[in-house]
Amino acid sequence: MQEIIDKIYYVGVNDRNKELFEGLWPLPDGVSYNSYLINDDKVCLIDTVEVDFFMPFIRNIHEVIGDRQIDYLVINHMEPDHSGSIALIKKYYPDIKIIGNKKTFGMMEGFYGVNDNCVEVKNGDVLELGGHVLKFVLTPMVHWPETMVTLDTSCNVLFSGDAFGCFGALNGGLIDSQINCDTFWLEMVRYYSNIVGKYGTPVQNALKKLAGVPIDYICSTHGPVWHEHIGKVVGMYDSMSRYETAPGLVVCYGTMYGNTEHAAEVIARAASQAGLKDIVMYNVSKTHHSYIIRDVFRYRGLIVGAPTYNTGLYHEMDVLLSELAGRDIKNHCLGWFGSHGWASRAVAKIQEWNDTRLHFEPVGTPVDIRQSLDSETFAMCEALGKAMAEKLLAE
Numbered sequence: 013m014q015e016i017i018d019k020i021y022y023v024g025v026n027d028r029n030k031e032l033f034e035g036l037w038p039l040p041d042g043v044s045y046n047s048y049l050i051n052d053d054k055v056c057l058i059d060t061v062e063v064d065f066f067m068p069f070i071r072n073i074h075e076v077i078g079d080r081q082i083d084y085l086v087i088n089h090m091e092p093d094h095s096g097s098i099a100l101i102k103k104y105y106p107d108i109k110i111i112g113n114k115k116t117f118g119m120m121e122g123f124y125g126v127n128d129n130c131v132e133v134k135n136g137d138v139l140e141l142g143g144h145v146l147k148f149v150l151t152p153m154v155h156w157p158e159t160m161v162t163l164d165t166s167c168n169v170l171f172s173g174d175a176f177g178c179f180g181a182l183n184g185g186l187i188d189s190q191i192n193c194d195t196f197w198l199e200m201v202r203y204y205s206n207i208v209g210k211y212g213t214p215v216q217n218a219l220k221k222l223a224g225v226p227i228d229y230i231c232s233t234h235g236p237v238w239h240e241h242i243g244k245v246v247g248m249y250d251s252m253s254r255y256e257t258a259p260g261l262v263v264c265y266g267t268m269y270g271n272t273e274h275a276a277e278v279i280a281r282a283a284s285q286a287g288l289k290d291i292v293m294y295n296v297s298k299t300h301h302s303y304i305i306r307d308v309f310r311y312r313g314l315i316v317g318a319p320t321y322n323t324g325l326y327h328e329m330d331v332l333l334s335e336l337a338g339r340d341i342k343n344h345c346l347g348w349f350g351s352h353g354w355a356s357r358a359v360a361k362i363q364e365w366n367d368t369r370l371h372f373e374p375v376g377t378p379v380d381i382r383q384s385l386d387s388e389t390f391a392m393c394e395a396l397g398k399a400m401a402e403k404l405l406a407e
């Protein structure tokens with residue numbers, strides 16, 4: 013197994029089989045479950061892996077320590093993709109001491125029935141392993157209540173749990189300086205926006221706790237080990253958790269027979285003609301909402317439109333708006349439009365979502381299309397696209 017630095021080894025695994033992470037998030041390039049082993053006077057394992065991967069996990073551990081026992085297991089985060097192997101690790105290493113905080117152990121008992129040999133740590137507590145010294149920093153609600161991170165102060169390594177993680181399996185290379193990271197940047201935004209995105213304030217609090225701490229390696233639970241790009245990934249987390257955006261536009265629509273799509277094309281073209289360069293368009297039935305949410309986190313403007321369907325809003329658009337509303341996204345502008353055959357509901361429903369849950373800043377005049385675009389609604393779509401572009405560019 014690869015040594016990251018000074019007796020710290022990677023012992024994680026790759027999952028290229030799963031279609032949907034957590035049954036929700038597509039994994040076109042797989043995902044890694046990262047775990048780390050410090051082979052010092054005392055042996056310490058940092059987090060585990062999803063239980064389906066226990067056999068390759070234990071093989072990786074044996075490759076590093078052979079028959080040595082593991083003294084400590086640090087649990088930074090109890091989500092089962094990291095905690096899933098705790099019970100089996102305890103079977104292999106019955107004397108292992110499990111390190112967590114007050115909120116960790118109730119969850120551990122509830123999920124796995126494990127409740128003995130626990131060592132509770134508080135914020136700032138220290139554990140000496142020999143040459144290596146670990147310091148525990150509690151980071152509640154990034155993105156579960158028990159989350160914490162572990163600093164190895166002897167060599168400036170941060171074991172960050174899910175923070176700074178991203179989708180994408182590790183294809184041979186482990187540390188960012190060994191690999192081309194191009195594919196990981198957008199996947200980091202998708203991971204953050206969908207899974208952590210609601211918790212901007214706790215992420216800001218965690219970043220403040222770590223500000224000024226020298227960090228040479230960030231070892232997260234998913235994706236590459238960050239070394240060369242630490243400034244970039246910390247900057248990305250800072251910016252995303254402040255809900256900072258670029259002056260771009262997401263145009264997202266539902267359609268059955270093309271009339272609402274036609275309106276979306278007119279709106280996007282008008283925005284482009286008004287000078288806006290960053291415009292992305294999605295058919296909400298085709299593109300998984302995790303990609304749309306990712307781009308909503310990147311761009312300040314959003315225009316959504318959908319048909320009236322069974323006296324309500326086209327279902328896939330309802331799902332998208334519900335997902336967006338669940339993330340408490342701030343600092344965004346919204347325009348909207350809709351279509352109907354005989355009795356309009358879609359436009360009012362989108363407005364209802366915004367008034368009651370989203371609270372984005374409304375831009376332009378909503379367009380309600382009866383059956384298909386006519387000259388009046390065509391002009392209104394152009395005006396909507398232009399108004400949004402002018403608003404975004406003016407800022």
Ligand SMILES: Cc1cc2nc3c(=O)[nH]c(=O)nc-3n(C[C@H](O)[C@H](O)[C@H](O)COP(=O)(O)O)c2cc1C
Nearest residue numbers: 267268269270271272320321322323352353354355
């Ligand atoms: C299954 C189905 C249910 C619909 N329900 C309604 C409705 O409840 N009220 C209404 O005014 N139009 C309804 N419509 C009509 C559509 O809203 C209308 O045809 C619209 O132009 C469709 O847009 P599209 O061409 O982008 O798919 C329905 C259409 C379909 C296919």
